[in-house]
Amino acid sequence: MTKSEKKSEKKVKQEIKTHAGDAVCKRCHAVYFGKHWQTSPKLYAEFKARRAAEILCGECRQIQQKDGFGGEVILKNITAAEKTEIIQEIKNIGARASRRDPEDQIIKIEDKGKSVRVTTTENQLAISIGKQVDRAHKGGKLEIKLSKEDKPVRVVWTAK
Numbered sequence: 001m002t003k004s005e006k007k008s009e010k011k012v013k014q015e016i017k018t019h020a021g022d023a024v025c026k027r028c029h030a031v032y033f034g035k036h037w038q039t040s041p042k043l044y045a046e047f048k049a050r051r052a053a054e055i056l057c058g059e060c061r062q063i064q065q066k067d068g069f070g071g072e073v074i075l076k077n078i079t080a081a082e083k084t085e086i087i088q089e090i091k092n093i094g095a096r097a098s099r100r101d102p103e104d105q106i107i108k109i110e111d112k113g114k115s116v117r118v119t120t121t122e123n124q125l126a127i128s129i130g131k132q133v134d135r136a137h138k139g140g141k142l143e144i145k146l147s148k149e150d151k152p153v154r155v156v157w158t159a160k
Helices: 001-017 041-050 058-065 080-100 124-135
Strands: 024-026 031-033 036-038 052-057 070-074 104-112 117-118 142-147 155-158
Touching: 031 041, 031 080, 036 142, 052 155, 070 124, 080 117, 080 124, 080 155, 124 142
Parallel strands: 024 052, 070 155
Antiparallel strands: 024 031, 031 036, 070 117, 104 117, 142 155
């Protein structure tokens, strides 16, 4: 974890503490309750009605400030016919992951011709995207390159 990530994380924790523990993220609508962020439309509506503090959760702040990323997925040699399907799969994987844990989010999906680059807030989400694309599209080659530290991870999938 870099110094800026530590400062950002520390700042979020301090901001949360100043709001008596209850907060909602104004970007992704996650709720800070029970000492962690969770996704629940019912809780969000309840907390919003109680006028809980509206702040940005750590991941939304990371996305807004372009403060680095946890994982990177690079998909190479993709045909035009496959590209829209694969991008939709990635969006679905990201949506499912963020419903389960609001800290798992896709930062950006970049279309680069015959390749696609995806950046994520968490390294495990990048690994999951790579594995699920590999399972769905047989015949490709999947490489997962972990760093010696905890972040970031680079996942490269090359189609046949």
